[in-house]
Amino acid sequence: MVEFTLNGRKIRSQMSPDTRLLDVLRGEFGLTGPKEGCGEGECGACSVLVDGKLFNSCITPLANVRGKTVVTLEGFRDSEEYKLLEKCFADAGAVQCGFCIPGMIMASEALLLRVPHPTEEEIREGLSGNLCRCTGYNMIINAVQMAAEKGDGLW
Amino acid sequence: MKDISVPVEKKDHRMKMSGRAEYTADMKLPGMLYSSFVRSEVPHALIKDIKLPELPDGYFSVSGSDIPNNHCACITDEQPVFADKEVMFVGEAILLICGPDEKTVKKLCAETEVIYEELPAVVSLDEATEVALGYEYHKGDTETAFNNADKVISETFRTGYQEQAYIETQSAVGVWDKDKGKAILYGSMQCPYYVHSALMHSFELDESHVRVVQEVTGGGFGGKEDFPSLLGCQAVAAARKSGHPVRIILNRREDMSVTTKRHPAILKYDAALDKEGHITGLRADIRMDSGAYPGLTSVVMQRTLLAALGVYKIDNLDVKGRAMTTNLVNNGAYRGFGAPQAFFAIETLMNHIADKLGVSPLSYRQMHFVKQGDETGTGGKFWHHVPIPEMIEKAEEMSDYSRKYAEYARPQSGRYRKGIGMSIFFHGCGFTGSAEKDFIKSKLTLHKYADDRVEILASNTDMGQGLKTTFSKIAAKVLDIPYEQIIIENPDTDRVPNSGPTVASRSLMIDGKLIERAAERLKAIWEPGKEQEIMEQYKEDRECVPWDIEKFHGDAYPTFSWGLNVVELQEDTLTGNTDLLGVWGVYDVGHVIDERIMEGQAQGGILQGIGYGSMEHMEAFKGRIRQNSFTDYMIPTAMDTVNNGIAFIDNLYKDGPFGAKGAGELTLVGAAPAYEAAVEQASGRHFMEIPLTPERILLAE
Ligand code: FES
Numbered sequence: 001m002v003e004f005t006l007n008g009r010k011i012r013s014q015m016s017p018d019t020r021l022l023d024v025l026r027g028e029f030g031l032t033g034p035k036e037g038c039g040e041g042e043c044g045a046c047s048v049l050v051d052g053k054l055f056n057s058c059i060t061p062l063a064n065v066r067g068k069t070v071v072t073l074e075g076f077r078d079s080e081e082y083k084l085l086e087k088c089f090a091d092a093g094a095v096q097c098g099f100c101i102p103g104m105i106m107a108s109e110a111l112l113l114r115v116p117h118p119t120e121e122e123i124r125e126g127l128s129g130n131l132c133r134c135t136g137y138n139m140i141i142n143a144v145q146m147a148a149e150k151g152d153g154l155w
Numbered sequence: 156m157k158d159i160s161v162p163v164e165k166k167d168h169r170m171k172m173s174g175r176a177e178y179t180a181d182m183k184l185p186g187m188l189y190s191s192f193v194r195s196e197v198p199h200a201l202i203k204d205i206k207l208p209e210l211p212d213g214y215f216s217v218s219g220s221d222i223p224n225n226h227c228a229c230i231t232d233e234q235p236v237f238a239d240k241e242v243m244f245v246g247e248a249i250l251l252i253c254g255p256d257e258k259t260v261k262k263l264c265a266e267t268e269v270i271y272e273e274l275p276a277v278v279s280l281d282e283a284t285e286v287a288l289g290y291e292y293h294k295g296d297t298e299t300a301f302n303n304a305d306k307v308i309s310e311t312f313r314t315g316y317q318e319q320a321y322i323e324t325q326s327a328v329g330v331w332d333k334d335k336g337k338a339i340l341y342g343s344m345q346c347p348y349y350v351h352s353a354l355m356h357s358f359e360l361d362e363s364h365v366r367v368v369q370e371v372t373g374g375g376f377g378g379k380e381d382f383p384s385l386l387g388c389q390a391v392a393a394a395r396k397s398g399h400p401v402r403i404i405l406n407r408r409e410d411m412s413v414t415t416k417r418h419p420a421i422l423k424y425d426a427a428l429d430k431e432g433h434i435t436g437l438r439a440d441i442r443m444d445s446g447a448y449p450g451l452t453s454v455v456m457q458r459t460l461l462a463a464l465g466v467y468k469i470d471n472l473d474v475k476g477r478a479m480t481t482n483l484v485n486n487g488a489y490r491g492f493g494a495p496q497a498f499f500a501i502e503t504l505m506n507h508i509a510d511k512l513g514v515s516p517l518s519y520r521q522m523h524f525v526k527q528g529d530e531t532g533t534g535g536k537f538w539h540h541v542p543i544p545e546m547i548e549k550a551e552e553m554s555d556y557s558r559k560y561a562e563y564a565r566p567q568s569g570r571y572r573k574g575i576g577m578s579i580f581f582h583g584c585g586f587t588g589s590a591e592k593d594f595i596k597s598k599l600t601l602h603k604y605a606d607d608r609v610e611i612l613a614s615n616t617d618m619g620q621g622l623k624t625t626f627s628k629i630a631a632k633v634l635d636i637p638y639e640q641i642i643i644e645n646p647d648t649d650r651v652p653n654s655g656p657t658v659a660s661r662s663l664m665i666d667g668k669l670i671e672r673a674a675e676r677l678k679a680i681w682e683p684g685k686e687q688e689i690m691e692q693y694k695e696d697r698e699c700v701p702w703d704i705e706k707f708h709g710d711a712y713p714t715f716s717w718g719l720n721v722v723e724l725q726e727d728t729l730t731g732n733t734d735l736l737g738v739w740g741v742y743d744v745g746h747v748i749d750e751r752i753m754e755g756q757a758q759g760g761i762l763q764g765i766g767y768g769s770m771e772h773m774e775a776f777k778g779r780i781r782q783n784s785f786t787d788y789m790i791p792t793a794m795d796t797v798n799n800g801i802a803f804i805d806n807l808y809k810d811g812p813f814g815a816k817g818a819g820e821l822t823l824v825g826a827a828p829a830y831e832a833a834v835e836q837a838s839g840r841h842f843m844e845i846p847l848t849p850e851r852i853l854l855a856e
């Protein structure tokens with residue numbers, strides 16, 4: 001049994017400590033924000049925040065988040081920051097198939113928490129662990145840039 | 156009134172952003188079982204025996220004997236749903252084991268032992284001798300052209316596999332409705348009615364006893380054109396046997412190893428030149444790896460051959476293609492569908508000839524461009540305006556191509572060297588030949604509800620390309636009602652007529668036109684507050700030279716979309732690494748239905764094309780795909796791209812809705828040769844093969 005804070009609530013997972021965090025989130029807690037794109041830490045589709053930092057939940061054992069704070073898209077999507085990102089992603093045309101997007105949003109949030117006014121280079125770097133096959137990235141980069149500008153003070 | 160091309164928020168934006176969109180892996184059905192495959196470990200063998208471990212209660216093993224007709228229908232039906240007597244490639248499915256616990260299912264698969272009697276296997280295109288299929292066409296008198304040639308230039312090009320690498324792997328959930336004797340399949344797919352006919356064929360069911368529902372699909376790019384039919388049959392077979400819904404999700408390595416890819420090809424070209432350097436005759440002899448089962452190879456190859464002479468008018472032609480049978484994974488559809496191989500070859504050939512003649516590649520191309528009214532290689536006609544001159548003008552303005560070309564052509568020294576390359580290309584819009592009229596016969600419906608909302612009922616899928624939005628915009632614009640008043644759901648074959656597959660850049664041009672027509676008719680009879688319905692069907696009334704596949708003659712496409720790419724880069728001569736400095740794309744896709752969506756198509760397509768030309772290296776070794784993960788098969792990341800310059804040339808096509816033509820595939824087709832040309836200028840060398848990885852660049856030094 002492992003206790004941690006998931007999207008603002010203290011919870012207890014019944015799964016064994018070596019279970020992949022991704023399986024706990026999707027299987028035990030029914031969250032669909034984190035996706036599995038590779039299962040090997042290469043694509044970022046499963047990205048979540050652990051104590052505010054970006055983690056690939058597919059290669060994070062449950063035991064590693066004991067006592068920590070885990071945030072998935074579900075725990076972020078009611079925030080002001082999310083609403084702004086949602087608008088900027090729409091205005092930039094940053095979403096195609098959408099499969100990479102929950103991970104991209106969490107990566108964007110992790111980046112903006114760290115660097116509220118990132119340069120283009122910093123955004124590219126911040127999102128470089130998240131693969132997207134549809135968009136060619138540039139429209140996602142624009143969206144994040146737009147959010148950083150408009151969200152002055154939010155992050 | 157605003158032009159239709161003014162962007163709107165996509166229909167599915169919020170749902171996808173917020174993680175609420177339901178992809179196949181997010182589905183939960185009561186009693187649903189997990190599954191895993193036992194797959195062939197060898198490229199070619201007879202199956203002598205299968206030793207299954209004892210299956211606990213509630214676990215099932217599913218094989219070909221569980222399927223009334225163990226053949227998967229896709230153009231032909233040679234491929235079994237599960238290999239029963241003989242395996243033809245590594246990774247071919249032999250059994251599916253399903254049950255309530257995922258780990259147990261995997262363990263049972265690992266414990267299953269298949270006894271093979273190995274047979275000789277053909278594990279590379281080079282050694283293949285069996286021709287699966289082939290086509291050829293001829294024009295003029297090549298022999299005389301070559302006899303009278305001032306110079307003959309011969310080159311052989313090679314292109315590798317390319318993996319679609321959609322981020323959502325292939326997935327399906329099969330259900331068997333025992334009471335009705337009905338097969339139901341949910342999944343990630345491009346073509347619900349392809350899956351529908353495959354299920355009818357394999358389970359010997361009539362139309363009304365098969366239902367296929369597309370779930371939100373995480374990218375396709377051709378990879379979910381035919382493969383979901385096979386997966387669908389496998390899932391339904393398991394559901395039928397177990398009496399439970401069965402979910403199949405391929406893991407990434409499995410997906411990369413066993414799903415269809417872009418055909419590797421060897422393209423041999425001979426060009427006859429006159430004194431001024433004009434190409435007077437061209438011979439192209441193209442070999443492609445068809446894999447173990449041909450699948451879509453025939454239609455892919457047709458497109459390759461039709462693209463073999465590029466955007467040039469060449470009067471004497473011998474074009475020949477053969478697809479070779481190997482004991483390798485099947486190849487199939489990938490955005491561009493056979494054209495990227497041919498455009499890489501012809502565009503690179505043009506650059507090499509120009510270089511040998513000491514003229515600039517652009518001025519050399521200018522001696523050969525086709526224009527409206529010219530005959531195509533197969534005796535059809537370029538019926539519509541060919542906007543190459545405007546595209547070049549636009550590209551020069553954005554990229555300063557000619558000035559930079561001249562600058563980088565001067566001798567360079569030092570570790571970092573620059574180059575710039577251009578490619579010009581087309582994409583034949585829609586299906587090759589007469590398929591639209593003879594086989595697809597697309598139908599769709601507009602249904603108006605009493606509350607005056609209008610639903611589009613069509614089988615076309617949105618896999619990220621924005622079809623729900625563009626379709627809705629067309630209907631809303633014609634009906635003159637708010638875009639929010641249009642409903643469009645993921646297709647369910649119980650609800651939607653067959654408006655054809657979502658392939659070949661056909662949906663918007665062909666079915667979008669049907670929506671436009673249906674909406675005009677609905678508008679004419681519109682009665683507020685009343686439920687009304689309009690059905691519209693494809694008809695062909697344009698002027699054309701009828702396509703004859705036997706003679707490979709006539710108009711293969713109703714029209715063409717046109718593209719131009721420029722790539723500028725810097726090469727590190729020590730490591731062979733390149734840094735992109737600029738990438739530009741100019742496209743004619745008729746009239747753009749949504750500027751932002753179209754820009755997304757261009758951005759994404761270009762990067763897939765650059766990946767194809769530069770880093771996406773995949774090969775089979777002893778019959779096994781070597782690079783089957785994102786660690787080994789590298790696709791571009793956000794660090795590998797620059798801010799592309801994109802522009803569109805407005806060139807209305809009267810048979811498309813609001814003047815639109817095919818768009819999705821075009822954007823990938825020309826990036827690889829432009830990239831290669833830039834590397835060639837920077838390095839001062841000619842290359843004959845893509846992907847042009849840093850290793851290959853260095854090896855040539
Ligand atoms: S699924 Fe975790 S990184 Fe790809």
Ligand code: FES
Binds near residue numbers: 095101132134373
């Ligand atoms: S939008 Fe499809 S993978 Fe990013």
